[in-house]
Amino acid sequence: MNNSFFEIAQILKENKYFILFSHISADADSFGSCAALWHSLTLADKEAVILLEDNLAENLKFLGKGVKVFQYDSKEGEAFIKEAEKNGGYVSICVDCASVDRFPKREELFWNGKYTVCLDHHLTSKHICDYNYIEPSASATGEILYKLIKSTKMPLDKNVGEAIFAAITTDTGNFQYSNTNKESHLIAAELYDLGVDFNKVSIEIYERSSLAALKLQAMVLSALEIFNNGRCCISFVSQDMLKETGANMDDSEGLVSKLRSIDGVEVSILLREHENNKIKGSLRSKSDADVAKIAQSFGGGGHKKAAGFTLNTSIEEALKRVSEEVIKSI
Ligand code: 5GP
Numbered sequence: 001m002n003n004s005f006f007e008i009a010q011i012l013k014e015n016k017y018f019i020l021f022s023h024i025s026a027d028a029d030s031f032g033s034c035a036a037l038w039h040s041l042t043l044a045d046k047e048a049v050i051l052l053e054d055n056l057a058e059n060l061k062f063l064g065k066g067v068k069v070f071q072y073d074s075k076e077g078e079a080f081i082k083e084a085e086k087n088g089g090y091v092s093i094c095v096d097c098a099s100v101d102r103f104p105k106r107e108e109l110f111w112n113g114k115y116t117v118c119l120d121h122h123l124t125s126k127h128i129c130d131y132n133y134i135e136p137s138a139s140a141t142g143e144i145l146y147k148l149i150k151s152t153k154m155p156l157d158k159n160v161g162e163a164i165f166a167a168i169t170t171d172t173g174n175f176q177y178s179n180t181n182k183e184s185h186l187i188a189a190e191l192y193d194l195g196v197d198f199n200k201v202s203i204e205i206y207e208r209s210s211l212a213a214l215k216l217q218a219m220v221l222s223a224l225e226i227f228n229n230g231r232c233c234i235s236f237v238s239q240d241m242l243k244e245t246g247a248n249m250d251d252s253e254g255l256v257s258k259l260r261s262i263d264g265v266e267v268s269i270l271l272r273e274h275e276n277n278k279i280k281g282s283l284r285s286k287s288d289a290d291v292a293k294i295a296q297s298f299g300g301g302g303h304k305k306a307a308g309f310t311l312n313t314s315i316e317e318a319l320k321r322v323s324e325e326v327i328k329s330i
């Protein structure tokens with residue numbers, strides 16, 4: 001069962017130190033929601049940090065400007081933890097995720113919090129924390145953050161607003177996906193009153209592709225296979241492709257949604273080789289197919305129309321296994 005915003009706000013008000021956890025390979029919803037909460041907490045005179053265990057994507061770095069974002073095992077990160085512990089401990093808040101396999105290296109740090117809080121919108125998420133607010137009908141975790149901050153009268157300013165907008169615009173595919181609802185538009189409209197520069201945020205997120213990223217896209221398209229009578233398509237990004245194009249893995253963000261836009265395709269799949277035998281799979285569906293179920297069959301999760309998982313196999317093996325599972329499930 002969810003806690004109320006009031007109960008969660010009490011925890012925020014009664015404590016001084018907070019560690020915010022976005023999921024690995026943070027997207028703009030996870031990191032933007034953390035940044036929004038960081039700004040609001042800081043305006044409320046709280047001490048907060050966002051601790052990561054991997055690098056932030058280039059196009060999200062603007063959201064971290066002026067924010068205390070550190071690697072969990074950095075000098076700054078460790079100093080914060082020490083200070084918090086000297087002063088009675090910290091509250092751990094996981095944002096846009098609800099299982100420790102989404103922040104594996106920070107698991108111990110997370111559970112060491114004197115309270116744990118989860119703010120999330122994934123269908124497959126479980127209530128694992130002391131305080132939870134998981135709302136699958138929210139278009140983005142950013143939407144939940146906005147409502148929490150607004151309804152409990154926590155501080156709101158332009159920085160909070162821009163981070164919330166980044167979260168909502170990306171998780172709704174720029175207000176296009178079926179998770180977009182009246183609320184997403186209403187929140188965006190209210191953000192105007194905070195002075196949010198929508199055009200700046202959109203350019204930062206969508207219009208700073210490198211040439212290498214476009215070359216990588218071309219390679220992914222040449223490797224694309226369409227199957228199941230044109231209803232499914234699958235492609236991959238290998239480490240070799242990254243070397244050849246000079247792109248990095250973040251440059252493939254959003255590609256799986258582009259693959260879904262092919263006429264007639266119901267399910268698109270992109271497999272990304274993060275290391276040898278470590279494949280991150282992304283699934284998207286257009287209308288009826290439930291890709292969260294498919295992702296769950298591989299130990300992952302997500303939403304009905306956008307989900308992911310990790311497989312410890314070769315790309316060839318993953319291409320075969322995932323294609324077979326998708327054909328079986330749709
Ligand atoms: P993406 O394909 O963009 O990485 O993820 C699509 C959606 O599925 C996101 O909402 C993401 O948080 C979720 N997701 C991706 N990978 C995993 C995973 O391994 N486990 C779970 N539970 N969710 C995932």
Ligand code: MN
Pocket residue numbers: 029030096121140141171
């Ligand atoms: Mn999200």
